[in-house]
Amino acid sequence: MSGLYARESRSVSTMAHLRFFPQAVVGGSGAYLTGDDGRQLLDFAASWGAASLGHSHPAIREAVNRALSDQAGASYLSTANEPCVLLAEKLLSLVPERARGRVWFGHSGSDANETVARMVVVATGRPRILAFSGAYHGGTVGSMAVSGHPAQQGARAEGLTLVPYPNSYAAGSPDAAKDAALAHLEKLFATEVPPQEVAAFFIEPIQSDGGMLVPPDGYFKAVETLCRKHGILLVSDEVKVGLGRSGRFNAFEHSDIEPDIVVFGKGLGGGLPISAVVGPEAIMNHAVAFSLQTVHGNPVCAAAALAVLQTIERDHLVQNAERTGHVLREALYRLAARHSLIGNVRGRGLALGVELVTDRVSREPAARQTALTVYRAFQLGLVLYYVGVRSNVLEFTPPLTLTENQAQEGVAMLDQALADVAAGRVDESLLAEFAGW
């Protein structure tokens, strides 16, 4: 093969998946991955946030080993296994009162959101759903049907209406973004979308794949008021930014709202496939009609999830996300002062985004430079992905265990990568091997 990595392994090139880097990993520990060439890579992506405790965490290893060696627990016959029952109890204690009914387990954020989309329509008898432009709720047909990310065009449900997510950077100020987004919603209710026909509003408390957008203060509170007024269920998709990542346990807590349904995924299993929907009984009782997935709620993944939640509490990882996230964000602000490619730094806790632009006045997206920066950072030893409806936002979702030193180490590599991209020192032909999106 051409390019920098002469050792691209067969296993990587045979993968029919989105992959950013032409390299297999052979292991990992904490915030570091080990490449098959022995290189240590600092992981600021943590598999889109799924590796919430980092790699090879002892608490997950022990819990999984125990669940595997316990034959009764590992029978996979139903979700009434002990780890699942304990996990359901735990999750119920972590959501607002109004969502405290029953729990459904799935394998991914996608199947969880798909289940919600189907349940809310059946349970309420209302045919419509609201979601945000740019929202990524999953990659199955049913979850794509309620998503607004460009990657999911073509699979949208007939009853879906997309509304703009308030974008403070694009609008010029948080208030301008909030006012425009709320005015859009109110106009919609007064015209095309009768609110009494809307079953649910799917929200991302921080819009992650759409560009790591942080909602302006007061926006979701106003959305909640509208939803309550019209009997619309509020569904908080916490898949990427929940479970402590934002510096609060639930990311919706920043907006002081109480969703009716909460969706967990990614970091819940710490890398193992498990997701959960928590909501009122009247809604969740419909899940059974859609829940025929043989090994969902299996005890191995549930045990991993319990270990994740216990470790988040025991090691104060929500507080660590807040503290280390602050250090990381401050370091990124300092980078912004020196790199004109950086248009905006935003996020909460350890869910951060850096928007790259070719011009700070016009805010033209610097998508090519974003891909090059991600690639160059990888060459230097930093794993970072990009997101955004215009593919120009560097995304930071490192393990919740990240230390301040690791935050600084990663930013130093990013600093170098940005300088190399700006100076044209990165071989553009490498992008041909780069299977991003």
Ligand code: PMP
């Ligand atoms: N919801 C959100 C907010 C996400 O970011 C994602 C994945 N990027 C999903 C749902 C889908 O989760 P999964 O990939 O586990 O199906």
